[in-house]
Amino acid sequence: MNMAYAGNMTALALLVSGLFYSAPTLADDTALDSMVIAKNVKFDSAFLNVANIEGADLARFANGSNASPGVYNVAIYINNTELMNSDVEFKEREDKTVYPCLNQKIVSNINFNHESVPKSLLAALLGGEQCIDIESLVTGSQVAFDSNEQRLDIGIPQIYMDIQARGSVNPALWDKGVPAATLGYSMNGYTSQSHGRSNNSFYTGINSGLNIGAWYLRHNGSYTWMENGPSKYNTLNTYLQRDIPVIKGRILAGESNTSGQIFSTLPFSGIRLASDDRMLPASLRGYAPNIRGIARTSARVTVSQGGQTIYETTVSPGEFLINDLYPTGYGGNLDVTVHEADGTQQHFSVPYSSVAQLLRPGSHRYDFTVGKLRSDFIADSPDLFQMIYQRGLNNTITGYGGVQANQDYYALQLGAAVGTPIGAVAADVTQSKTKLPQSAGGDQSGQSYQLSYSKIFSETNSNLTLAGYRFSTSGYMDYMTAMQTRNALTEGYDPNSIGRAKNRLTLTASQGLPEGWGQVYASGSLQNYWNKEGSDQQFQVGYNNHYKNLSYGVSVNRSQSGKGTNQNNYLLSFSIPLGGADNMHTPQLRTDLNRDSNGNMRQQATISGSAGETNQFNYSASAMNGSNGAGTSGTLSGQYRSPSTSMSGSYSNGKQYQSGSVGMSGTIVAHPGGVTMTPYNSETIAVVEAKGAQGAAVSSYPGIKVDSRGYAVVPYLNPYQMNEISVDPKDADSTLELESTTQKVAPYSGAVVMLKYGSKPGWPVLINTTLDGAPVPFGADVVDSKGNTVGAVGQAGQIYARVNDEKGRLKVKWGTDTQQQCSVGYVLAPQPKGRKQADIQQFTTPCQKS
Template identity: 55%
Template sequence: MLSTKPSRLALFILTSLTSSYAQSETPPLPANSTSSAGSDDGYHFDPSFLTVDGKSTIDLSRFERKGAILPGSYLVDIYVNSEKVGRETVEFQEQPDKSVQTCLNAATFKRINLRYDQLPADLLTAIKADSGCVKINQALPQIGVAYDSGEQRLDLSIPQALLNNTARGYVSPELWDSGVPAAMLGYSLNGFTMRTQGETTNSASGAINAGVNIGGWYFRHNGFYTWQEDGDKGYDSTNTYVQRDIPVIKGRIILGETNTQGQLFDTVPFRGAQLVDDDRMLPESQRGYAPDIRGIARTNARVTVRQNGRVIYETTVSPGAFSINDLYPTGYGGNLDVTVTEADGSTQNFQVPYASVTQLLRPGSHHYSVTAGQLNDSSISSHPAFYQGTYQRGLTNIITGYGGFQASNDYYAIQIGSALSTPAGAISFDVTQSRTHVSSLEEGGMSGQSYQVGYSKFIPDTDSNLTIAAYRFSTDGYMDFMTAMRMRDADAAGRDIDSIWRAKNKLTVTANQGLPGNWGQFYVTGYEQNYWNQDETDLQFQAGYSNNYGNISYSVSAGRVRNDDGDMETSFLFNLSMPLGRSDSGNVPQLNASVNRDGNGNVGEQLGISGTAGSDNQYSYGISAANYNNGVGSSGNANGEYRSPYTNVTASYGLGEGYQNGSVGLSGTIIGYQDGVVLTPYTSDTFAIVEADGASGAKVGSYAGVKLDHWGHAAVPYLNPYEMNEITLDPKGIPYNVELENTSQKVAPNYGAVVRLKYATQHGYPILIAATMPDGTSVPFGASVSDHLGNTVGAVGQMGQVYARVTDERDTLRVSWGKSSNQQCQLTYVLMPQSDKGQSAELTRFASVCTPQSASTTQPLDLASK
């Protein structure tokens, strides 16, 4: 049975009051001793000062040791050299000399990652045999032990010679939490309306990210619904799969519809099975990507992101430059197709290419993936078989080797490559051989090679970061998997196979250059690609310069994309922003101004104000005006956002010459589990459900707007999987009749888990009673106080001060400092009517006589209850 932990406030009052009686303080407690009594290495209290009748004394020996604890079993967090290794029940055993020693079971020793070759033979035998409880001071005297009863935390200080070397940030897989059974529904709902030339068009879209967790199995479904009035409407399933972690191989198995990661080959959507590693299971210090999307909007615009023809993201952006950096991971290779739909119906389209950079890994580390199934792409009529395997391994500090294969009906590709770390930068080189069978070709098919080189270099002296993510040259007969499948699909349908473009050269460059002093920073990113069977060349780039002068930030950028007519078009943008007030004060509005020009001579100016409001910045707003030449004219836009405790609400409205548009949106997550339903305005893949009975209103630290609801529950998003995440509660704002026993916990969730954290609370009204005996003397110091049910609710401090937390508005408390009848008395109290919703900054104070009779006299001195 677990011992009941007394209130931390009660312990603080009691121990702080007793410190004035300490007659001597001697050297600290030995490292492996938790507590003792009557020894010179702690405090000594003379009980004769606290006698009641000259004969009976109070046993204060438990307070005479630094870090004193009552014998018993406690559920505690165990830390080894400040790193958490587990949470379990630990036994504290009283010794003949009244000291209390810490006793750990064999399973706990196994968690600690000890070097077995350095352990005593008897301890090693006990661990292997799981033979019950082992006293630390006897088994390993060199281990230091410290226990904090308030935090229920046991710290073990173990010499490094007794521990196996582990990487910084290592979290034992035994601490990974697979969570509780739960169902999740992440949603993003948007409605749009547009009126142009007297005609109104309405549309809506909704993205969902649903899941069910049962044990270690996580079921997931992602989909996107679009609706257009008098137009296309329908639902597109993006992914439907189930996954389960396999910690022993630092990976997971995935069954269903999803995508390959694209580390060596481009991302491929498939339906089948995949076994893949996850480097997040490695310590943070041993870990070896969705790209940012930047663009420019003239009005309140809708941005749609597609991959392989499927919508994976959609949002509304304000006029001016925008950046999207919260995409779910979509693999390491392949292109994203971005469409910006302006308020007047015009669109601009561009691609965001990205590829994995050099494949360097630490010596001995590796990445792997094995996939078997069939192609799952709605743009291709058939679903051919698909097989893929990849492997990367760090061979030395300098060399990493990698390779892989892809195979399907009448197609195969084999890749081999290496990455080198050189003083001139990191370089990778690989070659891929492919063969595609095409029935309409006389030779029966096409074969060829693709050569790719990557380069990356960071020069700290000049703040230069250059990445040529990929230069690829492909021979005429080479095709990657998706190109080959599209060509075979066109051939089977009788279409011209030359309508499928085959890449020849492709260069992708990303560079960032910090300039000396306060001269700002320059960046450029882009790619160029040409084709074997087409004369056109794709050239897309973005280049920019940014700096600041005091509180004024400014930037200039240029970009080149393909316009609605299929022609390449260059645009330029100058942007300036500054706070409208002191930057060190809260909720300061921001002034934004910009001028942009495109290759057709269209020039526009924009001016706007944006900011946040509310104690948690739960409100945000923006208002802007713009003017464009060439008949576009003037326009105005306004947008707002409210992050409530349960959902996120957005709205926008735009007005220009010949058009009006508006949009509304809702986003968030609904989580259901065995104890109820929790709503949160955030969307995430890994959550913690926080429970603190009765502590509604408590804020969850570092998560803006996350508070415990009426039932004392909250969903905490954005947990880092396989890492220790500390989740703290701020008791400010909770009902005054509730006290949090602990305010911080750590957890290392599996990816996709919904973990559950319970924070213990004590309920009742805090009172402070000046208690005296019938003869006017103070009630004995150190006496325990219990209610009519026998529950311990407090203790007696100096001068008879009784701090207690009681659950009833009236009751009789029993005060005991011994077992005989003359060592007990009763206190009766009556409180003013209490309100659970009220907040109190002070205790309710009384003076009362403690009598041996069934009733006592209560005299309120200074009642303060808020």
């Protein structure tokens, strides 16, 4: 029954009269000492200013903030750390104080130190007691209930607790989710015509899953169709996984990628057992990079790693930023191709390396992989065994190491990361040996030495994200280079066609200048080879600043491949809002001036913005003028995020070319309640069930509302951490009452959790009533024929209640004696069908003794 409503009404009535005392909630670990609850307080009922003073029963408020006996859905906090949401029965003691009756499930989830916990509590637990009064069994414990917030605070002395790190969530509370199937999709159709030739293509990427219990099956792939080229479906990976909370890890079987934390990322088919830092509390946790580029036309951008396309999108002319890549590991360069509408292409590589990571003392990471290498560029499937381990040795040093091996290769790495006052430094050495035939020079062995550095200088506003240097001897090969070299020999090619790295330098840094002077940034990579001429280079430097509402920046990009091909780009940009900056729908005007190494000049102006109550519409219009015969061109693009899917489209027209694209993305979720669609793509989601609450907004992300069937999908939950999900019934049928509007859940990674928000219909009524000519006692409870508390008596005997039936009787109780009860009847006026807002109906009727 919905006791929360009654508790709120009683609290509100007393608060208005200035008589209500609310015990403080536990603000920190010392809150037990400051948590002072009033005891044996006597209220002067004369201050109520009501006619029937003797009828006001205030005894139950004499010992703190006590609710009426009944069942409440509450958020339970232990020493200010949230434990769980649960229905809790409140019972009345002989002294009329009310205490929470905690069941076995609730108490067993409290992180007690069972060696020091009182024997009386252990006896209650072992005896199967289903109504445990913590205050009476645990000396020094205190309870405070806030009926307005539906929050139950339980303070327990730390001597009885097993201390955990801040942010800890008991693994027993992790939710595996419900049986479900998901299909995430991202579709993009692209067409262009240039110099009398057409180019049409279509791309679909899918992320599908099937969850049964704690087992999650995943399949990720993409389909590419090209009118004048190959069309095929490409499987990225298919695997089955299961979390193992006791070892803070996960087992995976099928096709996936190694982590790349120590060795470079490798695609494999096999079995992997690895730890997951996300299972640790946030306070104990020890990277896909942003991709920037410049498109000359409305272009198609593809991102690949290890020869596999992992991302594709359409961008407008000008500078673009891709910052929503799914992480595929911590190492391995990303290859980016910009397919221009006029048929030309740009290629560049983005270094993808992790920073030196230190671990806390005693904590560790592990990763074991057994299987076979997956690569379209190697004819066979070489065996792969990989084992890595990292451990925090003390507050300063973290040791790490690993091995990669098969019958024809091995690599052994040992290293350490050190935290110093001037930054984090990691150094390691890797010894490798590759079996090769005598005709190719015989077995090759060598070493690779790596040094990396990371530091944020808060004093100077500097951020040196990554500085790394690796030197490899001529005989050293990493696993992929070794397998490619052996494959080249098998295929009859020169083994020197596979480059063996010699020196590699990477750098990413930013520097904030004095106030008002902006920020400069730089990134770059340089790599040369033992058996190839030239080097691969990529550098970017830039400067950003703003003056009032005007933002501006300049950047220089340079890339050079080992074949000697150079490409430079220079960009100067300005951006300013076209209206008040405080209006979220104010459009932005951006102008770009661009020059490349071929002497081509381009000027571009773009207006972009959003519209709609939840910014569900996005639009952009740009005009460009280019030199060397490029002429003028224009591009229009727009995006609409509906409640079920996200749609986009663009059109571009220029000298001797035109192009267009349409796209659609979202996720389809099949769950026990049916099928629900969402415009968002996410791995870990919640399905909200709120029957009858169509139109109610759901927290976290804009545009998420309960559909006509009573469901909504909430994306991007943080796994293994508590996520609060609220339902706002403001736009739902006002005759519907939700039993609770907020719940919290800690899902497994990849889980589809289901949160049910109970509801029942009801109509608000205001009844002016008297008993024997005098107002009904203030603060009395009002219950319906089923025994549910539906309201309370305010001043002047006025009852505010929410009733479920169109006619009936309400019982008013201000004590347990039959002489302290009466009842009132009501009949509601007919309400128009389909009406969203229900008027408060008002009656005047006497209260009759039972």
